[in-house]
Amino acid sequence: MRISNGGLKALLVWVLNIKTVFSITVDLTSNESVKVASQTCATGMLQNYTAEIPGVLGSPYSWSTAATVFGSLVDYWYYTGDDKFNNITTDALLNQAGESYKFIPTNGVQGDTSDQALWGLVVMSAAEYGFPAPPAGKPSWASMANAVFEDQVSRWDTSTCGGGLSYQVFGDPVAPGFKVAFSNARFGSLAARLGAYTGYFNWANKTWNWVTSSSGLASSDYHFYLNSSPATNCTSINHLEWTAVSGTYLTIAATMWNSTQQDAWQDRINGIIRTSLHFFNNGIMNEVACEGIRKCDLEQLTYKGQFARSLAITNKVAPFAKGFIMPLLRSSARGAAAQCVGGPQSNLCGFLWNTTYDGTAGPGQQMSALQVIQANLVVTVVGPLQGSLSTSNGSTSATPTLQGSLPTSNGSTSATPTAPPVNSTSKLSKGSIAGIVIGSLLGVTIATGVVFLFIFKQKSSTDKNVNSQSEAWLKPELDGNVKTSTLYELEYIQPQELPDNQLLGELRAPGISSEHPIPQNEVEHALNRVENSSQRNIE
DSSP states (O other): OOOOHHHHHHHHHHHHTOOSOOOOOOOTTOHHHHHHHHHHHHHHHTTTOOOSSTTOOOTTOOHHHHHHHHHHHHHHHHHHOOOTTHHHHHHHHHHHHTTTTSOOOOTTOOOBHHHHHHHHHHHHHHHHHTOOOOOTTSOOHHHHHHHHHHHHHTTBOOSSTTSOBBOOBTTSOOOOOOEEHHHHHHHHHHHHHHHHHHSOOHHHHHHHHHHHHTSSSBOTTOOBOSEEEGGGTTOEEEOOOOHHHHHHHHHHHHHHHHHHOOHHHHHHHHHHHHHGGGGEETTEEOOTTTTTTTOOOTTGGGHHHHHHHHHHHHHHHSGGGHHHHHHHHHHHHHHHHHTOOBTTTTOBOOSOTTSSOOSOOOHHHHHHHHHHHHGGGGGGSOOOBOOOOOSSSSOOOSOOOBGGGOBOTTSOBOSSOOOOOSSOOOOOOTTOOSTTTTOEEEEEEETTEEEEEEEOOOOOTTTSSSOSSEEEOOOOOOSSOOSOOOSOEEEOOOOOOOOTTOOTTTTOOTTOOOOOOOOTTHHHHHHHHHHTSSSOOOO
16 A cells, blocks of 8 residues: 555654654564665664774773674674774784784784783683684684683682682783673683683683682572672672673583583573573663663673673573573564664664663673674574684684584585685665664555555654754763763754655565564563473473
């Protein structure tokens, strides 16, 4: 059914007088739709990246935030096969690795042991995914990950609390510091994933056993805490909980289960997933320690993206959890997509996925939205590769094979999977912008059918306490003294009518279609399906 221009204009006038922002959700049943949405997020994430110092985002963004950004681009290639960001990603990784390839920070940036491990996990992913190798004469990605691992092994501190990694800022004098959840979780994940790659699991087991017995960083029901104090033999504990921490421990358990098939690791996966439910509100990810009070700092804005990535990894290497994890990733992706309507290009994402656009933007928000959306492609890619470390030039010495004979995208198994294709043909259409797939969608029932209308975003100054013309993205509280407060600018653009010759559907991105919101009880149904399955799952 075709609507006349007059009818279309009348409908637009009615729509644009509504004060609520309507945004489409990416069609998660269409791989092409998810790829287009992911490319839009990645493009927005890099819009102010100059590459003047490869791998450094610039003030006020931390070294760890940069690691999550470039890690998400390694994942982007893995999920989509699009290589448009590969060169800048490779340059960033090589520059930040340093001359020793241990990721000891240079270029004037400040980092600590947890940041170093995070960069190590990025190059570990590059090795697992078959990301294009570094230039000739450079060590392989796996060798760089191993260099980080060996450096961190040397920092294992038995002087307090029986072991663990203490908080240490590189360049500062070494002194017994707090035992920090992030450092030990990332070290343990790196140890487990290197173990799966090479067959050596001693340190993964050792780290897990220390964390769950002596560190004070974990409870018996899989709550993971921020830090513990060596001054009291790790009995004084900061009980803050973060999505990224729980997710990283989940990847340890998932990787170890995949490699050993031991029931104990399956029980741990189930326990962590069940406890992690408190990070979801109506099935959508929520950073409970800071989000409700709007006090998340710049680094904390990356945590949900790290959590989404961990859920995707678990979904791949511990597929018995798929029926529970995927509904959470889908509902969270829809919430994130609804936030991506910011900026003049309508490709900047906010952080509060349970509500309408919050008016903020930045690389942390952008990376988190990218990770949770592209994670929905995890069912289309092969599992992590295996290999071995060479003592000569660091390249893998054997043809990679799949961990645990995991299923490929078509459900079969393969011993010699191919890396994702490059030079993807999926591109953003000129008019595809609003939200993640960027645009607004309103379902209007007219006569015999439903017509979906893409509308332009509107948010009045009475709805948000912001400048109605332009405002810097809202910078949360920071720990340090930051002089440069803004790198992103958002413009709140007034609604526009479609031109007379613009027909319905011409703002639609290729492969994008509307989708009903996820039922609130879908997560509960997924849990029931898992509990009632023949496999011994979440208990």
